[in-house]
Amino acid sequence: MPERTWSERTVEREGVRLSCRDWGGSGPPVVLLHGLAGHAGEWDALAPALSLRHRVVAVDQRGHGASERLPREASRAAYVADVVAVSEQLDLDRPVLMGQSLGGHTAMLTAAAHPHLVRALVLIEAGPGGPNPNVQAEIGGWLDAWPTPFPSREAAVAFLGGGTVGEGWAAGLEERGGRWWPRFDRDVMVASLAENARRSFWEEWAKVTCPALAVLGQSGVIPPRESEAMLRRHPGTTAVSVPGTGHDLHLERPDVLRHLLLRFLDEVAA
Secondary structure: OOOOOOEEEEEEEOOEEEEEEEEEOOOOOEEEEOOOOOOHHHHOOOHHHHOOOOOEEEEEOOOOOOOOOOOOOOOHHHHHHHHHHHHHHOOOOOOEEEEEOHHHHHHHHHHHHOHHHOOEEEEEOOOOOOOOOOHHHHHHHHHHOOOOOEOOHHHHHHHOOOHHHHHHHHOOOEEEOOEEEOOOOHHHHHHOOHHHHHOOOHHHHHOOOOOEEEEEEOOOOOOHHHHHHHHHHOOOEEEEEEOOOOOOHHHHOHHHHHHHHHHHHHHHHO
């Protein structure tokens, strides 16, 4: 595969700066959305192959990465409006929205609220879920346990899971003064989950009309009863479980995910 690189594109909505990795390419556009506390670089192993057939844009969502670190609003609606702004300002006509974890949740809500703007939907370890009243405390406690600043990138990789998972998470850190720091604010991350703590989003899932692919890790966080209910309520959904993977399957097995996605995107195009 020829080496492909990305260029940074900036989108601004209501004073919030959103940084995007534009991989170029032609064909139906694909927008990639990372999970909570993640970053656009998580898709670097996947985006080059997709960009051979598609226009590919990976977004640092609000509060993450190179985007606005302290946005005034962290609601689900704000994340959705950001996706619409990226699509419109970068001239992405009816993109396929692809997201992992909370990024998948954002993609789902966007497809539900703006069905005319979305060609298809890919959910990676994401679903309607909830309500989960403990989720903010759990995520806050997990982030508080990070021994930041990390003394080295290698130490960060080891703490964040090692292997390709640890490398993927550590790639989202920034170096300052010889130490490595997260590129997000802990309180913004917790606030982003406020609505997920209070309610589920099955009503929104029922409004999704486009073709959908749900990719689940065999040891992921989506229970079988939830994926089964998703299929019942949206018969146009295909669900695939990837053996030997967990919640970060896009980092664990990008090769398997690449195969699944290219096949699904070809079906959508046909």
